[in-house]
Amino acid sequence: MAAGLVISAPASGVGKTTLTLALARAWRNSGLRVQCFKSGPDYIDPAFHAAATGRASVNVDSWAMDRGTISHLVSRGTDADVVLAEGSMGLFDGVAARGVCGTGATADIAEMLDWPVLLVIDPSGQAQTAAAIAAGLRDYRPGVRLAGVVLNRVASPRHEALVRRALLDAGIAVFGALPRHAEISLPKRHLGLVQAEEQTEISKLIDEAARFVAEHVDLDAVLQSAASWSPPSAGSGLNVTPPGQRIALARDAAFSFVYPHMLEAWRAAGAEISTFSPLADEGPDPGADVCWLPGGYPELQAGRIAANARFRSGLRAFAETRPVHGECGGYMVLGSALTDADGVSHEMTGLLGLETSFAKRRMHLGYRLAELAAPMPGHQAGARLRGHEFHYSTIVAQPDTPLAVVHDATGAVIAETGSRRGQATGTFFHLIAEDR
CATH class of the missing domain: 3.40.50.880 (Class I glutamine amidotransferase (GATase) domain)
Known part of the structure; x- marks a missing residue:
C-alpha cells in the first residue's frame, strides 16, 4: 500500500519543487518506488519529477478534470511505495469560480485524496509569525490535514530555534530546517523553470538536493506522516479523443x-x-x-x-x-x-x-x-x-x-x-x- 503526501506552501517561490525532487530522489536512492504528480496546470514540473523518480509524472487538476479522470491518473501510483503530489502556488490558491470539481487549488487534491499536507515555509524576515501562517493554513479548511512543516532558507541556528519553538507551541511538527544553499537553485526564465531536458546536469543537481535535504530533514518522520492509501476506482479512462490516428x-x-x-x-x-x-x-x-x-x-x-x-x-x-x-x-x-x-x-x-x-x-x-x-x-x-x-x-x-x-x-x-x-x-x- 502506498503512502500519499501533498507538498505545498503559503505561496509560490518558497521551494516546493526543490523539496519534492529532493525527497523523491532520496527515497528512490534508498530503494523505495516513488511516484509524483503535479497539482494544477504547470506543464514544466512533471519532467523534473520524472528525472528524480524514473517514473512519468502527470498533472491532476480540479478545475479542468472530473473526479474520475483524477482517479484514473492517480491510479498509476498503485505499485509505488510513496506518492507525492506537488502543489501549485499557495495551498488554497485557485480561481474564484468553481470548475469541474474544484477551483484548481492544491487543497482540492489533498482533500479529495485524503492525503496530509507537508508545508514548505520560508521564514525569511520572520520568526514567530511563520508559525501563525502555518497555523492559519492548518485551520483554514476542515477537510485538509497538515502533516507538518519543513523550514527553508533559515538564516541561522538562532533563527531556526525561534521558529521551531513557535511551531511546536502551536502543535505543528517540524521535520527539518534547510539553511540557504545556492548550489541547488533551479534556473528560471520567463515561463518558470528552465525545462529539465535543457539541463544536462539536472540529475547531479537533484542528487545534491537529495543529499542536502537528507542532512537536514528527518526523512523517516516525513514518510511516517504520509497517509496509507489505496487508489480509488480508476474510472473508465481519460475521455480524450486523439486528433488523428x-x-x-x-x-x-x-x-x-x-x-x-x-x-x-x-x-x-x-x-x-x-x-x-x-x-x-x-x-x-x-x-x-x-x-x-x-x-x-x-x-x-x-x-x-x-x-x-x-x-x-x-x-x-x-x-x-x-x-x-x-x-x-x-x-x-x-x-x-x-x-x-x-x-x-x-x-x-x-x-x-x-x-x-x-x-x-x-x-x-x-x-x-x-x-x-x-x-x-x-x-x-x-x-x-x-x-x-x-x-x-x-x-x-x-x-x-x-x-x-x-x-x-x-x-x-x-x-x-x-x-x-x-x-x-x-x-x-x-x-x-x-x-x-
Missing part, C-alpha cells in the same frame, strides 16, 4: 509544452505519434494524418525557425491536405510573423494570419473554457474544451475566423479566440480536458 508531433526545445496525460490518452486510444524537430529543419511525417505543434519557447528561437525552409515548406505542404493545429507557441509559429524581444520581426509559416510580439510583453495567465465555433483536430464544433494559457506575447493582428468563444475562469469573454483558416487551427490555451 497518426499524429506528427513537433518536439524539441522550442516545442515541448505538452501535458503528459494527453499524449498517454492519445496512445491509449490507439493513436501513433511520430515526432519531428522544427529546430533541426525537419517537417512532419508525410505518412501522418494530422500535425500538432505544441507550445514552448519559439520566441527564443524565432530566427532559427524563420531560416528553416525545409520545415516551413514541409508544414505548408502537409497543411494543403491534412489538419495542422498549434497551441500557444505552436499557434504563434502557424502565424505570419513573430517579433522577438529585440524588436526584430521574423516570418513564420503563414498558415494563419496571426502576428505576435514578444517585444511588447504582457503576461496572459489563467484557465480557459472554450466553446468551439468550428471543428479542430479531435473535437467537433460545439465542444467545450478546458485548458490553461500562460505566455507573454501580445497579439498584433488576429485576422482569421475565430476558432472559439473563449472565457476565463470568471466567465468573462477574452480576446484570444484562436483562429482557423483552411486546414490550420490554433489556440493560445493548452488543452487539458473536454467537458463530457
Whole structure:
C-alpha cells in the first residue's frame, strides 16, 4: 500500500519543487518506488519529477478534470511505495469560480485524496509569525490535514530555534530546517523553470538536493506522516479523443509544452505519434494524418525557425491536405510573423494570419473554457474544451475566423479566440480536458 503526501506552501517561490525532487530522489536512492504528480496546470514540473523518480509524472487538476479522470491518473501510483503530489502556488490558491470539481487549488487534491499536507515555509524576515501562517493554513479548511512543516532558507541556528519553538507551541511538527544553499537553485526564465531536458546536469543537481535535504530533514518522520492509501476506482479512462490516428508531433526545445496525460490518452486510444524537430529543419511525417505543434519557447528561437525552409515548406505542404493545429507557441509559429524581444520581426509559416510580439510583453495567465465555433483536430464544433494559457506575447493582428468563444475562469469573454483558416487551427490555451 502506498503512502500519499501533498507538498505545498503559503505561496509560490518558497521551494516546493526543490523539496519534492529532493525527497523523491532520496527515497528512490534508498530503494523505495516513488511516484509524483503535479497539482494544477504547470506543464514544466512533471519532467523534473520524472528525472528524480524514473517514473512519468502527470498533472491532476480540479478545475479542468472530473473526479474520475483524477482517479484514473492517480491510479498509476498503485505499485509505488510513496506518492507525492506537488502543489501549485499557495495551498488554497485557485480561481474564484468553481470548475469541474474544484477551483484548481492544491487543497482540492489533498482533500479529495485524503492525503496530509507537508508545508514548505520560508521564514525569511520572520520568526514567530511563520508559525501563525502555518497555523492559519492548518485551520483554514476542515477537510485538509497538515502533516507538518519543513523550514527553508533559515538564516541561522538562532533563527531556526525561534521558529521551531513557535511551531511546536502551536502543535505543528517540524521535520527539518534547510539553511540557504545556492548550489541547488533551479534556473528560471520567463515561463518558470528552465525545462529539465535543457539541463544536462539536472540529475547531479537533484542528487545534491537529495543529499542536502537528507542532512537536514528527518526523512523517516516525513514518510511516517504520509497517509496509507489505496487508489480509488480508476474510472473508465481519460475521455480524450486523439486528433488523428497518426499524429506528427513537433518536439524539441522550442516545442515541448505538452501535458503528459494527453499524449498517454492519445496512445491509449490507439493513436501513433511520430515526432519531428522544427529546430533541426525537419517537417512532419508525410505518412501522418494530422500535425500538432505544441507550445514552448519559439520566441527564443524565432530566427532559427524563420531560416528553416525545409520545415516551413514541409508544414505548408502537409497543411494543403491534412489538419495542422498549434497551441500557444505552436499557434504563434502557424502565424505570419513573430517579433522577438529585440524588436526584430521574423516570418513564420503563414498558415494563419496571426502576428505576435514578444517585444511588447504582457503576461496572459489563467484557465480557459472554450466553446468551439468550428471543428479542430479531435473535437467537433460545439465542444467545450478546458485548458490553461500562460505566455507573454501580445497579439498584433488576429485576422482569421475565430476558432472559439473563449472565457476565463470568471466567465468573462477574452480576446484570444484562436483562429482557423483552411486546414490550420490554433489556440493560445493548452488543452487539458473536454467537458463530457
